[in-house]
Amino acid sequence: MSVTGTNLPRHELLALYERMLLIRRAEEQLAQDCAAGKLPGPVHLYVGQEAIAVGVCAHLEDRDWITSTHRGHGHFLAKGGDLGRMLAEIYGRAAGICGGFGGSMHVADFSKGIIGANGVVGGGIALATGAALAAQLDGDGKVAVCFFGDGAANQGVLAEALNVGALWKLPLVLVCENNGFSEFSPTATVTSGRIVERARPFGVPGVEVDGNDVLAVWQAANVAVRRAREGGGPTLIEARTYRTRGHVEYETTFITEPYREEAEVQAWRARDPIPRFASWLLNHELASSQELEAIAQAVAQQVAEAVRFAESAPEPDPALARGSMFVNPR
Amino acid sequence: MSVTGTNLPRHELLALYERMLLIRRAEEQLAQDCAAGKLPGPVHLYVGQEAIAVGVCAHLEDRDWITSTHRGHGHFLAKGGDLGRMLAEIYGRAAGICGGFGGSMHVADFSKGIIGANGVVGGGIALATGAALAAQLDGDGKVAVCFFGDGAANQGVLAEALNVGALWKLPLVLVCENNGFSEFSPTATVTSGRIVERARPFGVPGVEVDGNDVLAVWQAANVAVRRAREGGGPTLIEARTYRTRGHVEYETTFITEPYREEAEVQAWRARDPIPRFASWLLNHELASSQELEAIAQAVAQQVAEAVRFAESAPEPDPALARGSMFVNPR
Amino acid sequence: MARKRLIQAMNEALFEEMERDPAIILFGEDVKASLFGDTKGLWKRFGPDRVRDTPICEALISGMAVGAAAAGRRVICHMMFGNFVYTGMDAIANQAAKLRYMTNGQIKLPITFLAVSGGGRSAAAQHSDAIHPVLANLGGIKVVMPSSPADAKGLLKAAIRDDDPVFFLQAAGRGGEPGEVPEEDYVIPLGEAAVVRPGREVTVVAIGSMVRPALRCADILAREGIEVEVVDPRTLVPLDRETILGSVRKTGRLVVVDEARDTCSFASHIAALAAEQAFDALRAPIRRVTVPDCAIPFAPVLERAVLPDAERIAQAVRDTLAFGRSA
Amino acid sequence: MARKRLIQAMNEALFEEMERDPAIILFGEDVKASLFGDTKGLWKRFGPDRVRDTPICEALISGMAVGAAAAGRRVICHMMFGNFVYTGMDAIANQAAKLRYMTNGQIKLPITFLAVSGGGRSAAAQHSDAIHPVLANLGGIKVVMPSSPADAKGLLKAAIRDDDPVFFLQAAGRGGEPGEVPEEDYVIPLGEAAVVRPGREVTVVAIGSMVRPALRCADILAREGIEVEVVDPRTLVPLDRETILGSVRKTGRLVVVDEARDTCSFASHIAALAAEQAFDALRAPIRRVTVPDCAIPFAPVLERAVLPDAERIAQAVRDTLAFGRSA
Numbered sequence A, B: 001m002s003v004t005g006t007n008l009p010r011h012e013l014l015a016l017y018e019r020m021l022l023i024r025r026a027e028e029q030l031a032q033d034c035a036a037g038k039l040p041g042p043v044h045l046y047v048g049q050e051a052i053a054v055g056v057c058a059h060l061e062d063r064d065w066i067t068s069t070h071r072g073h074g075h076f077l078a079k080g081g082d083l084g085r086m087l088a089e090i091y092g093r094a095a096g097i098c099g100g101f102g103g104s105m106h107v108a109d110f111s112k113g114i115i116g117a118n119g120v121v122g123g124g125i126a127l128a129t130g131a132a133l134a135a136q137l138d139g140d141g142k143v144a145v146c147f148f149g150d151g152a153a154n155q156g157v158l159a160e161a162l163n164v165g166a167l168w169k170l171p172l173v174l175v176c177e178n179n180g181f182s183e184f185s186p187t188a189t190v191t192s193g194r195i196v197e198r199a200r201p202f203g204v205p206g207v208e209v210d211g212n213d214v215l216a217v218w219q220a221a222n223v224a225v226r227r228a229r230e231g232g233g234p235t236l237i238e239a240r241t242y243r244t245r246g247h248v249e250y251e252t253t254f255i256t257e258p259y260r261e262e263a264e265v266q267a268w269r270a271r272d273p274i275p276r277f278a279s280w281l282l283n284h285e286l287a288s289s290q291e292l293e294a295i296a297q298a299v300a301q302q303v304a305e306a307v308r309f310a311e312s313a314p315e316p317d318p319a320l321a322r323g324s325m326f327v328n329p330r
Numbered sequence C, D: 001m002a003r004k005r006l007i008q009a010m011n012e013a014l015f016e017e018m019e020r021d022p023a024i025i026l027f028g029e030d031v032k033a034s035l036f037g038d039t040k041g042l043w044k045r046f047g048p049d050r051v052r053d054t055p056i057c058e059a060l061i062s063g064m065a066v067g068a069a070a071a072g073r074r075v076i077c078h079m080m081f082g083n084f085v086y087t088g089m090d091a092i093a094n095q096a097a098k099l100r101y102m103t104n105g106q107i108k109l110p111i112t113f114l115a116v117s118g119g120g121r122s123a124a125a126q127h128s129d130a131i132h133p134v135l136a137n138l139g140g141i142k143v144v145m146p147s148s149p150a151d152a153k154g155l156l157k158a159a160i161r162d163d164d165p166v167f168f169l170q171a172a173g174r175g176g177e178p179g180e181v182p183e184e185d186y187v188i189p190l191g192e193a194a195v196v197r198p199g200r201e202v203t204v205v206a207i208g209s210m211v212r213p214a215l216r217c218a219d220i221l222a223r224e225g226i227e228v229e230v231v232d233p234r235t236l237v238p239l240d241r242e243t244i245l246g247s248v249r250k251t252g253r254l255v256v257v258d259e260a261r262d263t264c265s266f267a268s269h270i271a272a273l274a275a276e277q278a279f280d281a282l283r284a285p286i287r288r289v290t291v292p293d294c295a296i297p298f299a300p301v302l303e304r305a306v307l308p309d310a311e312r313i314a315q316a317v318r319d320t321l322a323f324g325r326s327a
Ligand SMILES: Cc1ncc(C[n+]2csc(CCOP(=O)(O)OP(=O)(O)O)c2C)c(N)n1
Pocket: A069, A070, A071, A119, A120, A121, A122, A148, A149, A150, A151, A152, A153, A179, A181, A182, A183, A247, C029, C056, C058, C080, C084, C087
């Protein structure tokens, strides 16, 4: 366990813990809902990767921008999105954060700087670059953070963003969550070399970090976000992690042959960022087990309330669907 | 002047000289034609960059593939395309290599392995990668060479091609002709870092070479093409050069403010690859001035004949234009 | 004959064609694992030379298809969802659709692009576009949209054997749909529409996924004593104008059903053809049943509100008939 | 009033709007040097913060426009030639066109995309596509196609002030065309067609670059005693259906002229609208004068053979009138 970030005030450390747990419990709920056939459309869970969203977003304010991926619930919640409205969205309800128009792959809350989850792999990279340009022109120290996967790193638009980001010294932090898979393809089978290296030819600093260590992520993001805020330009962070659930819920119904070893999954479960951080807090006597238990209970209650809110919300009015795409239809 | 390639047989050295001169004289003719208002559509000349096409294509056979750019006459001729049919194409005649359907930006001859000039900047990169895949599967040592500009290097598809080329060890040679400009933007204003470095994160060797030195280019291409033929995978060559004419003929009619210093143009004219190679041949007593003069005369005659052929060719039959795009219309 | 799912029929066609012609290669993202099932087993059978998983990089993939085809291969290029075609659009629109014409027919480009197109499964806006109008407008791309497992097999074989770039668009909701599929090797030529249900009073032209609700609508209306003829174009480029116009000339009434957004939909195009070439036969306004000009929303209740269904089609047919009667 | 070239009118609109609203930024490839002249002088006047030359990377540029607009800027994004829009298509189709709807209207995306569209100058297949049908089918993108310098200025101002993504498509051959341009600040609202020449017998709807040959055709036919009404939609999305349909209801005859390829052209769409909503008024088949389903060839003689011109339009009008008379 890295020692970086250890000098954080205790309440901030506990807040990191709480937020990771909230994401985890919310998604466990979604996994259940999905298994029960309650969720329309595909659902990609973030289980195992929570330390990244939480470690990065700890540095962000509402006015900072993030773009996210198809696996976006964790980023949404880490950036301060409302759990109840997120669940309502995924359930397809009118109270959903996008009124039921977006669903799991499109949860967004612009008032919180969440430009949104994204169904296009790599689709958030250009959006974040544009938001970083706007932020730079605003001149008030805002930054834009782009979360994307190892698979997305193979989209050429990443190179384009590195080039422009470096040229214009944009306040942009590119966070690659390398979870070892691009859908069902192991990263190494579709990726030459190390992703973090791809920043260097453009003169952009690249940092590799243990993505299952929330404090290591916190520390890397601290440097990168500060550099961005201060006009130092972009940084690429490659956070090594693993998704312990499938690429998409329900995948075993159509992917009939295993694409990874059970032992590998188990090995990564043992490095689960949440119990790992819990042990670290306990070992360093920064929290008691009672305190952690109290957090867990509070989180469970928050999730239960959010589920009640979402489940009891009405379905959207179908007449709205045929409305205009435009602010000014004519 | 580099000493590489100096051990080439004399007739090969003279062939390099002859081919550079042919491209130059052909394009000087086109410049005249353009000034006389004879050419339909935009024309981008390769004047100053001839050493690259010639130095690279010296290693290629008809069965090898090349893809080219909007500035493609030099690649077409270096790869063995027919001058008369190229001029006829640019004049918009039925005898044109593409029957007048393509024009300057689309000269192609598949029988010579010339997949064609390309109006989309970066458009040839993916085509060459696909041709390299086909070549690899053919298993007979063919290679694909992609010529592209420094401007094109900023298209993300280059990173995509480097990734796939490296993964699959494709017989692909990527030749970036860095002529200092992307249209009217100096390369440095739109390009972070050194282009040649962009190969490294993918584990692809990158080589920088003096693009105005035909033997240096010959040598770099020799290594890269051989590696590709032998299954060693792709190489990125960055050849530094300069276009001594405009981005596009006629540009001063609409680009009213100069975008480069006349002194810079003059400095590069002094490094013109053709007289430079001539001096080298003379200095090394590999050719006499009479021999070079004889080559020049032969080239002039070739161009004159090609012009006669092209000018006397009839216009295409307009009825053909409305024919089908398809092999099997129905 | 055997009952099979559409995706199985596609899978069979792929197996049989790759077996038949060793020049065929297939690549795309996760074609080995096969998200949809269409490419399942191909990697095991034909090996990593002919069947390749690519990284996620649609711009390269679509261009590689063109380059490999130009260099002599017969290529099957899997684009997964229709919306990802936009990501790889450059090489499709600027190269695949034009390279043969631009070079005066020097080459053929035997490429079959596979993609799932359209909505109906709450996959939301970025996974539900019906992209056939965009592709059909490019001019140099053939477009195939099967509506049944049997057609899927025969049309996919025709697409693969064709020497031009073809987009084979499988409707999002249709992979699981079962139907009888002949065992033998058969090909359904591109450019031949099918009259899937004959009738005298109104022609309903329904594209791809819309054939099923159109047939359901025909059942509903039959109970009202209305005879609907349902025509399935099967391929949009090339289009079998004769069969469509022949039906319109017979019935004098036309409803076109298309899962595309209305503006510049293929429904609009078929309506325009009929308004020009079957004008004297027309006895009522031509109705289009399409998706309004919006993205496909996520929540099932919203999505249902924008996608054409049997009831909306039936209403259009009734309106069409009422026109003749009340006017 | 002063006589100006269309490109000058655009340049004026850009200057005046950027002056008026400091939230506006503009970027694209070589906007400083300005290949076409539309952005000339802006960099000098507004500086490198608000006017930026980008590298060649359309996928990023179009997506940056969306991101910057979502983050509060008013964006003008120069895509240069219509064909390069395919290269940047992903963010246009999947993000710009959908982000507002997908997020239930949480944001507005005030983006004006500029591009030259269509042929006529021997720029060949990869620089001559008329891309408006593809854009119009996306649903979430407004499409503006001016036919005169005065309209270009007023429409460009409207596009820039609009809170939705708008494509402003300037016809390739039209930048140099002169016309009277009012001095004052004026806006031509999006969604208002213009009857550019009134007439009683046939409606010719002509889009963008096609207005000029349509007017020429009207002159030719006037000498034959035929009265043509020429309607210029000016914006395709939103479309002023009332003006178009009103004209058709008056004349009973419709010819639509579009520089797009025929299949799924905007001409097809207008024909389909008329065949539905002005059916009873129609006295003849609706004719389309479009580009055949091919790429634009290079040689002038070939290019002329595929682009609509006054004579082809006139022939369609004559055919339309003959139908009523000989039938
Ligand atoms: C442009 C595009 N291509 C393909 C897909 C299909 N797809 C969805 S997720 C995915 C894998 C993404 O891998 P990665 O970026 O590593 O993210 P992870 O799923 O591992 O979080 C793919 C190929 C897509 N959504 N968008």
